[in-house]
Amino acid sequence: MKKILSFLICLLWSANVYAAVGCDLNDPDRDVKRFFPNSTGYKTEYLSVEKAGGKELYNQMENELGDNFSGIYEKIDVPYTLYTVLDNETPVGYIHGVNQKGKYGGMQVFLTTDTKGIITNFYFQKLTSKNAKRLRSSDFGNQFVGLSLADFKDYDVQTGQAKNGSKINAIRNPAPESSDDFYAALRGVKKNLILMQHFIFDKQEQK
Amino acid sequence: MNLLTLAYKNLKRRKIRTGFTIIGIALSTWVLVTLLGFNKGYEQSLNKDIDAMGFQIVLTAKGCPYEAATLMLKGGTGLRYITESLFDDINKDMEVSAATPMLMHAEFDPYKGENGGTIVYLGVDNKTYPQMKSYFEFLAGNWFKNANAREVVLGYEAAELEQREIGDMMLLTGSEEEFTVVGILKRTGTQDDGMIFLPLKTLQEVFKKQNLLTMVGIQLQKEVNATAYEDKLYEIPDIQVVSMAQVKNTIISLVKSAKVIVFSIAFIAFLIAVFGVLNTVLMSVFERYQEIGILKSIGALPKHIFAMIWGETILLCSGGSIIGIVFSYLFADISENLARLFLPFAPNGSLIMLSPEIIITAFTAITLTGVLGGILPAIRAAHIRPLEAIRSDN
Numbered sequence: 374m375k376k377i378l379s380f381l382i383c384l385l386w387s388a389n390v391y392a393a394v395g396c397d398l399n400d401p402d403r404d405v406k407r408f409f410p411n412s413t414g415y416k417t418e419y420l421s422v423e424k425a426g427g428k429e430l431y432n433q434m435e436n437e438l439g440d441n442f443s444g445i446y447e448k449i450d451v452p453y454t455l456y457t458v459l460d461n462e463t464p465v466g467y468i469h470g471v472n473q474k475g476k477y478g479g480m481q482v483f484l485t486t487d488t489k490g491i492i493t494n495f496y497f498q499k500l501t502s503k504n505a506k507r508l509r510s511s512d513f514g515n516q517f518v519g520l521s522l523a524d525f526k527d528y529d530v531q532t533g534q535a536k537n538g539s540k541i542n543a544i545r546n547p548a549p550e551s552s553d554d555f556y557a558a559l560r561g562v563k564k565n566l567i568l569m570q571h572f573i574f575d576k577q578e579q580k
Numbered sequence: 581m582n583l584l585t586l587a588y589k590n591l592k593r594r595k596i597r598t599g600f601t602i603i604g605i606a607l608s609t610w611v612l613v614t615l616l617g618f619n620k621g622y623e624q625s626l627n628k629d630i631d632a633m634g635f636q637i638v639l640t641a642k643g644c645p646y647e648a649a650t651l652m653l654k655g656g657t658g659l660r661y662i663t664e665s666l667f668d669d670i671n672k673d674m675e676v677s678a679a680t681p682m683l684m685h686a687e688f689d690p691y692k693g694e695n696g697g698t699i700v701y702l703g704v705d706n707k708t709y710p711q712m713k714s715y716f717e718f719l720a721g722n723w724f725k726n727a728n729a730r731e732v733v734l735g736y737e738a739a740e741l742e743q744r745e746i747g748d749m750m751l752l753t754g755s756e757e758e759f760t761v762v763g764i765l766k767r768t769g770t771q772d773d774g775m776i777f778l779p780l781k782t783l784q785e786v787f788k789k790q791n792l793l794t795m796v797g798i799q800l801q802k803e804v805n806a807t808a809y810e811d812k813l814y815e816i817p818d819i820q821v822v823s824m825a826q827v828k829n830t831i832i833s834l835v836k837s838a839k840v841i842v843f844s845i846a847f848i849a850f851l852i853a854v855f856g857v858l859n860t861v862l863m864s865v866f867e868r869y870q871e872i873g874i875l876k877s878i879g880a881l882p883k884h885i886f887a888m889i890w891g892e893t894i895l896l897c898s899g900g901s902i903i904g905i906v907f908s909y910l911f912a913d914i915s916e917n918l919a920r921l922f923l924p925f926a927p928n929g930s931l932i933m934l935s936p937e938i939i940i941t942a943f944t945a946i947t948l949t950g951v952l953g954g955i956l957p958a959i960r961a962a963h964i965r966p967l968e969a970i971r972s973d974n
Contacts, residue, residue: 399693407694446743472743477751477758479743498693501742501751505691 396446396470396481397454399498408485408494409458409466416457420572423449430571437567440530440560446472446479447564455572464488469569470498473561476553477501482561484517490574492517495562504548508558516544522566530560583884587891594864601860602900605946608853609904611846613942614915614932617908619839621933626831629770629927630824634712635680635797636806639670642818661792662819670796675804680708682795683780685787687754699753701776703783712797716772721746721763724779733763733777752776755786769928831927850946853900854953861893861957872961873969882962889961893954894947901946905939 398404405415422431431449435442442448456468470483478501485494495514502508520540528535533556535541546555591598641660667681683703690696706724710716719739724731732750734742744750744761752759759778767773784790800806806823813821865872872885908915912932920926 399697404694444743444745445740474743477749479741497691500691501753502691503751503756509691 396472396498398456398468398470398483401456405456405458405468408468408496411460412458412465413461414459415468416459418455418457420453420455421450422568422571425571434567434571437526438530438560438564444474446474453568453572455569458485466493467569467573469565469572471561471565471568473557473564475501475557476551477503480554480557480561482558482565484562484565484569486521486569490521490566490569492520492562492566494518497558500554502548502551502554504551504554507547508551508554510547513545513547517562522563522570525563525566528559528563530556530563533559583887584891584895587888587895590864590868590888591892591895597860597863598896601856601896602903604853604856605897605900605950606903606907608846608850609901609942609946610907610911611849612945613905613908613934613938614912615839615842615846616938616942617912617932617934618915618919620935620938621929621931622835622927623832624933625927625929625931626828628929630828634714634799636800636824637798637810637813638822638824639666639796639798639813640794640820640822642820661789661794662796664791664793666816666819667793667796670798675801675809676798677801678708678712678799680705680712680797681780681793682709682797683783683789683792684794685783685789687752687787689753699776701752701778701783701787703778703780705780709797712799713772716768717766719764719766721761723763724782725762727779727781728785729762729779730757730759730782731762731779732759733765734761735765735773735775735777736767737773738776739764750776752778752786757786850949853946854949857893857896857950858953858956860896861889861954862960864892865889865957865961868961869964869969869972872964873966873972876964876966877970885964886958886962889958890951890954893950893958897947897950897954898943900950901943904946905943909934 401415401417405412422434426433428449431442445451451472453469453471457464458466458468466485466487468483468485470481473480473482478499480500481498483494483496483498484492485496486492495517497505497509497514500509507513524540527539528541533552541559544559546552548555639662641662661683664681667679670676671679682705685701685703686698687701688696689699692699706727706729710723719736721733723733732752734744739745739761742750744764746761746764748761750759750761751757765772778786780793784792800809806825810821810823813819875885876882912934916931919931
């Protein structure tokens, strides 16, 4: 009986290894507190481009990104999880993650912003790269702090180039031999900021 | 006006009471249909899950249960293995129709989440494994080209999470080598959906587990007695034998105890409903004491009164059963989700399988019990003396 139960545990466990396919925080309670130590709580919302604006918004976002969405993680109905961080009842920031295709595997690029859309933290929740350690270092992540969608507007995700003087050009790749992953990360950040703009800040402006 | 119409009109005269009685019967029917459907669905889904494993018997190294826990807690350190020579011996056995060696390997990925996580790889033989898992279908691509290829096949969910397509490269945690994605499986609804498959030899070589295996899957010749063969395997030292039949029986016995409790509750609910019907109809007979007396005085025979009262019971029970059957269809998903919450092991696929036989059985059982329960009030009504009834105050 014991061995059969253990065998079942083996089976069930392996089934659960990849059970979660959405881009949620692995441990929201811990992660929210880590990014916003003074927060008192958070609110979770599940959003999709389909619900937020349909095909029209989807096309608009592709234009803003400067690249076509592709793959199963960039479909119109992909569910996104938005964490609105609260101090008592007042929103003090947001946490939002996206999946991005990396050279050797999926990346999960999370950003935290203040209520105006300025990046306060950059976090690779998942990353498969030959230089994962360097790309996950705080030195790399800190380069995104203070940037916003406005800074990424002239950044071309296909060529990896931005206009002269752009703040994006100042972001240093800590692992030049893993340039594919570096550019994938930048694409992930731009896509994340565009989604946050439409999911949060556009709505706030409309109000 | 026939007696059934009269019975229907009588029930309509007491709408609230009739309504509540019907709801009681409907709830009992709902429970009964759902339980019968669960009885059928659970076993079928479990059989499907076990068959989907493709093996009749799985051999692992003794002590694996504890290592399974280790695998979860320590990221795969300290696993126990069996040697490939054992697989070779089994494969030569005339009683075995097919056998496949497997090596499961877990690596701790420090770059998964804040504190890292475990990744599991399954090394399989590119010739025997696909034969055993013949029901696997590819969404794209195919199995590995050769036994030493630096290639991976991904389960559906693994491909989703890793965002891999055919031809994409993959880096496996614990190795510096690059692997090419050559196949993505269609969703199977089993644990295989989340698996990263590699050629066995490659996995052994990359993770330095030469000649080691964690499992051997066995299929026996049709004429071979599986139990006798298992007994033979038990004689091999340091080996643990898990037969799929055993696994199935264990799960069924786990669920059986839960079923007994639920069936008992259903039986009580069923009895309550039957006594509810009896009480309702008996009350209505007492209330209509004078009315029945008048009916008899104007020529109604005891058999007419009996049929009228009995008709009311039949209408209540059949109406309630039909509503209950509709409920069980409408709320099958909710019932299934609830069952999944409480079951010790819930297989994939539909847990509640409603079929015409189940519906007919439940309808007949409830209506027949109602019919039997209606006999007493009908006899009481049939034996009312007209003069006595008319003279009475009630």
